[in-house]
Amino acid sequence: MKYVIGAILLLIALFIIGLIWRKKVYDEVDRLEGWKMDIMNRRVTEELSKVKSLNLSGETQEKFEAWRARWDQILTKELPELEEDLFDAEEAADRYRFKRVKVVLANTEKKLVAIEEDIKMMLQELEDLLDSEKQSRLEIESMQPELKELTKLLIQNRHQYGKAVRVFEQRVGELKDKLSEYEQLTDQGDYIEANTLVQTIRQETTQLQEDVHHFPDRLKQVKIELPEQLKELKSGVEEMKAEGYRISHFDFLPELHNYERSLEEMLVQMEQGDQSGIEDALTEIQTRIQEMYQLLEREAVAHHYVEKQFVPLKAQLDELEYVLAETERELEEIQQTYQVEEGHLESHRSLIKWFNQMRKRVTSLDFRRADGETSYALLREEVEDTEKQLQELEEQHGYFHERVQNLRKDEREAKQKMTKMESLLLDTHRRLKRSNIPGIPTSIYEDMKAASHKVDEVFQSLEAQPLDMAVVNEKLDEAMEMTEQLSQDAEKIMETAQLAERVIQCGNRYRSKYPILAAKLLEAEEKFRSYHYDQALTLATEAIKEVDPAALSKIDKEEEVLV
Known part of the structure; x- marks a missing residue:
């Protein structure tokens, strides 16, 4: 029983699916049928009839006949055949021939698309023809x-x-003849060839206008201006020579002669x-x-520059030679007294080597300046470069001379420092x-001896x-x-000795009362008399701290007041 019910349900499902599929096929057939009817109702015939207002012949007539034949073929053959194809698709759908339906519908749509493209192309060519006829007429009216x-x-x-005026007049005449030819073509109805001719006339007219516009100025340059300029330039060259x-x-x-021939x-x-x-x-x-x-100028x-600058340049070189010689003599004198570093030498x-190169260069410049052949433009470049190098050489010599002078400057400064050191030693001793x-x-004594030795x-x-x-x-x-350092140490010793003496004097007030203090002060005095002032100050300070710590503060305050 289950299998029977299942089979019945399956049949029902397949039937429903078949109905749905057929409905889709019928809808697609209706769509394509509507498309076909839309094409049949197009106003293509009316559009083609616009051409009848023109006189048709030649290529234009051929195109019109081709458009009309193509539209007739679409109406009388291709669209009726599509009607049969759509009927076949419906019959195949009724019989559930799925593949057949798919193929027929696809081919039908493909044919409709091709028909649409053909109609579009016809109408576009028609519009181009009508527009070109209008534009050609306007173009001709503007060119006249x-x-x-x-x-x-x-x-x-x-x-x-x-003499070229005859050529230009002939070209104008030829263009006027082509205008007449255009009228003949339009009268004959050959609008496509007429449009091509109009484009040619426009190009030739534009070129003729440009030629006529530029010709007078060019002729003037070729015949008068440039020959005069060449003549003037030749005269200038001869004069400069x-x-x-x-x-x-x-x-x-x-080169100028070649240009004259070219102008002719x-x-x-x-x-x-x-x-x-x-x-x-x-x-x-x-x-x-x-x-x-520009080259002549x-x-x-x-x-002018070379003749003006060469004499000062040579004088500058001579002056530098003298200065270098003086520096060399000065350096020789210094070498007798000083140990000159190898870097200075x-x-x-x-x-000196650089100067000798400059001397050779200036000599060469002078020779070429007088040879009557070397270009002054080239000589100027070398003069300017030589001036620059001489300036740099003078600067380097200035730096070197300053370094030489610094040798003696160092000696003077060393002697001045020596004088100060001697004064400081004497002052310390005093x-x-x-x-x-x-x-x-x-x-201190040993340090004084060592400092004197230094x-x-x-x-x-x-x-x-x-x-x-x-x-x-x-050594300095x-x-x-x-x-x-000796001066600082001596000052410190004197301060320490004075302080130690004051502390011992302060402690003497407590000698009679404090025997231990008296013994320490006695030891401090022995250190003081044997020049050990630091130890004397330490012993005396420790002794007084034991009996009167405040006494040291008083001494410090008194020292500050004295200072």
Whole structure:
């Protein structure tokens, strides 16, 4: 029983699916049928009838016949065949022939698309034809007055065109003949060929207008202006040669003769109404003339510059030679006294070598300045570079000379420092003597001897031949450091001794009351008399702290007041 019910349900489902599928097929058939009817109702015939207002012949007639035949074929053959195809699709759907329905519907839509494309192309070509006829007519109407204006211009300004006026008038006549040919083509109904002719006439008219517009100026340049410029330039070249300017290396004259011949050939060409390549040739000649003038001007300016600057340049070189010689003599004198570093000597040798190169260069410049051949423009570049290098050489010499002078400057500064050290040593010794201390500690005495010995070494270094300032400065620094340290130590010793003496004097007030204090003070006095002032101060301070700590504060305050 289950299988029976299942089979019945399956049949029902298949039936429903079949109904749905057939409904979709019928809908698609209706859509394609509507599309077909829309094509049949198109106003293609009315659009094609617009062409009948024109006189048809030739290619235009052929196109019209092709459009009409194609539309007739669509209406009488292709669309009825599509009707049969749609009927076949419905029959196949009724029989559930799925593949057949799919193929028929796809082919039908493909044919409709192709028909649509053909109709679109026909209507576009038709529109182009009608529009081109209109545009051609407007273009012809605009060109007629343009040709009349060209004719008028040529008549009024014949002298500006010379022999070429006949060529231009002939070209105008040919264009007028083509206008007449256009009228003939339109009268015959050959609008496509007429439109092509109009485009040709427009191009030729535009070109003729440009040629007529530019011709007078070009002819004037070829016949008058440029020949005069070339003549003037040749005269200038000859004049500069006569005045001694070195311009032979430019070799301008043959080039100018070639340009004159080219202008003669261009004149013949233009008299025939041919301007091809003329503009480029004129631009080339004009540009080259300007270049020649610039080169000649540059040579003239360079000539003036070299003649003006060479004498001062040579004087500058002579002055530098004298200065270098003085520096060399000064350096030799210094070498007898000082130990000159190898770096200084190498710098001097480099300067001399550099100067000799400059001397050779200036000599070469002078020779070529007088040879009558070398370009002054080239000489100017070398003069400017030589001036620059001489300036740099002078600067480097200035730096070197300053370094040489610094050798003696270092010596003077060292002697000044020596004087200060001697004064400081004497002052230190004098202050120690004048102070009321029992004597000078052994350490201070030894330091004084050592400092004096260092000062003597500096003196000996300064007296050495040759003088080595590096050694002098090294010993000088050591001596200064030792002398300054000695002065500080001596000052500290005197202060310590004075303080120790005051503390001992303060403690004497407690001697009778404190035997232990008295013993320590006695020891402090022994240290004081044996020049051990630090130890004396320490012993006396410790002793007083035990009996009267406030006493030390009083002493400190008194010391501050005294200071």
